[in-house]
Amino acid sequence: MSMxxxxxRRFLEIIVTLFIITTLIxxxxxLMPSDPAAMVISPRMTPELKxxxxxxxxxxxxxxxxxxIYINNIFHGDFGQSFYWQGENVFEILRPRILxxxxxxxxxxxxxxxxGINIGRIIAWKRGGKLEYGFTVGGLFFYTxxxxxxGLLAIWIFSWKLDxxxxxxxxxxxxxxxxxxxxxxxxxxxxxxxxLPLSVFTVWIFTGSMLLMKNSxxxxxxxxxxxxxxAKGLPEGAIRDHHAARNAMLxxxxxxxxxxxxxxxxxxxxxxxxxxxxxxxxxxxxxxNYDYPLAQGAFVILAAVxxxxxxxxxxxxxxxxxxxxx
Amino acid sequence: MxxxxxxxxKTKWQRRRERVGNIWMLFKQSKVGVLGIVILACFFVLAFSxxxxxxxxEMYIPLYGTDxxxxxxxxxxxxxxxxTDFMGRDLxxxxxxxxxxxxxxxxxxxxxxxxxxxxxxxxxxxxxxxxDTLLQRTADIVLTLPSIPLILVIGxxxxxxxxxxxxxxxxxxxxxxxxxxxRSQVLSLRERPFIESARISGASDGRIIxxxxxxxVLPLSFLYMTFGVTGAILTExxxxxxxxxxxxxxxxxxxxxxCFTSGYTFRAPFWLIPPGICITFLALSFYLIGxxxxxxxxxxxxxx
Numbered sequence: 001m002s003m004x005x006x007x008x009r010r011f012l013e014i015i016v017t018l019f020i021i022t023t024l025i026x027x028x029x030x031l032m033p034s035d036p037a038a039m040v041i042s043p044r045m046t047p048e049l050k051x052x053x054x055x056x057x058x059x060x061x062x063x064x065x066x067x068x069i070y071i072n073n074i075f076h077g078d079f080g081q082s083f084y085w086q087g088e089n090v091f092e093i094l095r096p097r098i099l100x101x102x103x104x105x106x107x108x109x110x111x112x113x114x115x116g117i118n119i120g121r122i123i124a125w126k127r128g129g130k131l132e133y134g135f136t137v138g139g140l141f142f143y144t145x146x147x148x149x150x151g152l153l154a155i156w157i158f159s160w161k162l163d164x165x166x167x168x169x170x171x172x173x174x175x176x177x178x179x180x181x182x183x184x185x186x187x188x189x190x191x192x193x194x195x196l197p198l199s200v201f202t203v204w205i206f207t208g209s210m211l212l213m214k215n216s217x218x219x220x221x222x223x224x225x226x227x228x229x230x231a232k233g234l235p236e237g238a239i240r241d242h243h244a245a246r247n248a249m250l251x252x253x254x255x256x257x258x259x260x261x262x263x264x265x266x267x268x269x270x271x272x273x274x275x276x277x278x279x280x281x282x283x284x285x286x287x288x289n290y291d292y293p294l295a296q297g298a299f300v301i302l303a304a305v306x307x308x309x310x311x312x313x314x315x316x317x318x319x320x321x322x323x324x325x326x
Numbered sequence: 327m328x329x330x331x332x333x334x335x336k337t338k339w340q341r342r343r344e345r346v347g348n349i350w351m352l353f354k355q356s357k358v359g360v361l362g363i364v365i366l367a368c369f370f371v372l373a374f375s376x377x378x379x380x381x382x383x384e385m386y387i388p389l390y391g392t393d394x395x396x397x398x399x400x401x402x403x404x405x406x407x408x409x410t411d412f413m414g415r416d417l418x419x420x421x422x423x424x425x426x427x428x429x430x431x432x433x434x435x436x437x438x439x440x441x442x443x444x445x446x447x448x449x450x451x452x453x454x455x456x457x458d459t460l461l462q463r464t465a466d467i468v469l470t471l472p473s474i475p476l477i478l479v480i481g482x483x484x485x486x487x488x489x490x491x492x493x494x495x496x497x498x499x500x501x502x503x504x505x506x507x508x509r510s511q512v513l514s515l516r517e518r519p520f521i522e523s524a525r526i527s528g529a530s531d532g533r534i535i536x537x538x539x540x541x542x543v544l545p546l547s548f549l550y551m552t553f554g555v556t557g558a559i560l561t562e563x564x565x566x567x568x569x570x571x572x573x574x575x576x577x578x579x580x581x582x583x584x585c586f587t588s589g590y591t592f593r594a595p596f597w598l599i600p601p602g603i604c605i606t607f608l609a610l611s612f613y614l615i616g617x618x619x620x621x622x623x624x625x626x627x628x629x630x
Contacts, residue, residue: 017467017470020467021467021471025479028480028483029483133357133358136358136617137358137361137614140610140613140614141606141610143613144556144560144605144606144609144610144613145602145605145606145609146560146563146564146567146579146582146602146605146606147564148564148567148568148582149567149582149598149601149602149605149606150602152582152586152591152598152602153598153599153602155592156591156592156598160592258469260470261469261470261471261472261473262472262473264472264475265472265473265474265475265561265564268472268474268475268478269474269564269567269568272568280475283475283478283479284478284568284569286478286482287478287479287481287482287568287570288568288569288570289482290482290483290485291482292479292482292483295478295479295482295483296479296482298475299475299476299478299479302472302475303470303471303472306470306471306472307470310470
């Protein structure tokens with residue numbers, strides 16, 4: 001199979017998965033005991049007004065028709081109107097928030113894997129010692145830490161006490177409203193705001209890839225070609241990096257795709273802790289305001305981002321392992 | 327050859343005790359595993375001692391006991407070793423209560439997801455075919471859904487989530503990983519001769535699955551349960567912190583949420599730090615026990 005065919009097939013799979021997810025959400029909410037309109041229709045309203053509202057939200061139509069309208073709208077990017085931000089289009093609220101999420105998540109993920117793979121490589125090479133034990137327990141300590149709490153500690157130390165970084169947000173309003181602010185200054189400003197959330201996210205997530213890399217390295221080091229490399233008298237560093245680590249990386253990259261959804265949990269919490277204006281923090285606010293259309297829209301877009309990220313990881317894997325043929 | 331009369335006949339219980347002893351011998355070799363057991367034991371002590379403060383005085387009842395002399399927040403004192411929260415409730419008894427809920431939520435949610443995962447894996451691997459495809463595609467979809475956002479969406483429509491709602495939701499979203507591992511084990515187990523002989527002797531599918539295959543995959547299920555507990559504890563803490571928790575249960579996540587929303591985050595270290603440390607160590611203990619168990623279940627990891 002060619003690369004093009006593979007991409008088309010995976011793209012169709014993503015569409016089908018999104019379709020199933022949205023259908024499940026629809027079924028889930030219609031099965032629930034509460035009236036979907038209860039959020040906007042108060043029991044004190046007159047019956048006539050209730051009817052008008054029901055009609056406006058399309059709740060007087062039969063269920064299958066509601067479903068068709070719902071699916072049709074979602075695939076046109078129309079998630080309806082927010083309950084809380086009266087009358088605002090959900091997609092318009094979400095659109096500016098997609099990029100910040102992708103920025104934070106992609107950078108964090110790349111950094112976490114770079115750090116994890118490198119440490120894993122080294123502690124596997126010096127296995128059985130204090131280094132391995134220390135990094136395993138230390139890494140797990142951060143891994144099992146509630147990421148929002150780690151974020152709060154970071155804000156407390158670095159923003160509150162030391163006053164090194166901003167408490168939250170993505171931009172300084174003064175700079176962005178200035179007419180003559182240059183692009184370089186703007187990028188620096190975002191980087192300045194990004195530093196703490198990115199570090200917290202990376203520290204929280206790197207352990208998974210580190211432990212996997214370590215285990216994979218330990219397996220690889222028993223292979224015959226490592227013995228061959230030793231027999232040839234190659235320097236230790238070359239055996240470790242060029243012979244062992246390269247092959248040991250493959251399962252780690254597979255896991256990269258598998259852990260994507262789990263990592264987004266941490267991403268959502270990081271965004272909320274640092275008031276990062278992404279999809280995660282808007283989803284949390286929507287859930288707290290019982291703004292179900294907005295929450296649903298944010299979730300569907302987040303799911304689309306996760307699925308795309310998994311696809312990118314798959315392509316990367318094929319690129320790294322020349323044995324994979326499509 | 328010894329005469330038959332001299333061969334030791336072991337009772338069922340002796341054999342069982344020996345087997346447990348062997349497992350413990352293997353587990354002991356893992357330093358991190360033992361560390362996990364020690365930490366977990368400390369939390370069990372904390373959880374059981376959560377009963378003591380309310381017996382001493384009514385003001386130590388974690389959810390609604392307030393000190394008559396203190397109206398709001400206070401720094402640590404002799405009467406309140408960690409101080410009181412914004413309503414004058416004792417923080418130390420809340421911390422002990424949190425240990426109880428951490429253990430309850432973590433273990434029940436992980437048990438639920440592992441039971442579902444094991445049954446799905448057994449059925450999927452044993453029957454194969456259409457059932458397998460359907461179950462595994464479902465697992466794939468659930469795997470690509472980030473669980474906390476999904477629970478947030480459900481929360482936005484349901485209104486308030488009780489602690490048991492949260493346990494059920496965590497359980498319903500955590501099974502796919504276990505089911506995939508169990509399935510791959512079952513695929514190889516079902517080709518073994520002992521399954522063949524069970525089938526020839528007329529055992530039903532149900533009997534083969536649960537009497538002959540299941541006992542062989544249970545250690546693996548247990549392994550995934552320990553990792554599941556870690557995940558469940560962290561998920562519950564996160565949901566509570568975000569404000570979707572059950573305000574009628576005092577969990578560590580709830581304590582942090584109260585600390586955050588009442589504006590004491592950076593002014594009350596005795597309120598902010600202990601619950602976070604407790605969450606970390608309780609979650610860590612189960613993960614370390616998991617690593618110790620992994621070395622028993624997967625002998626390849628043992629000798630190095």
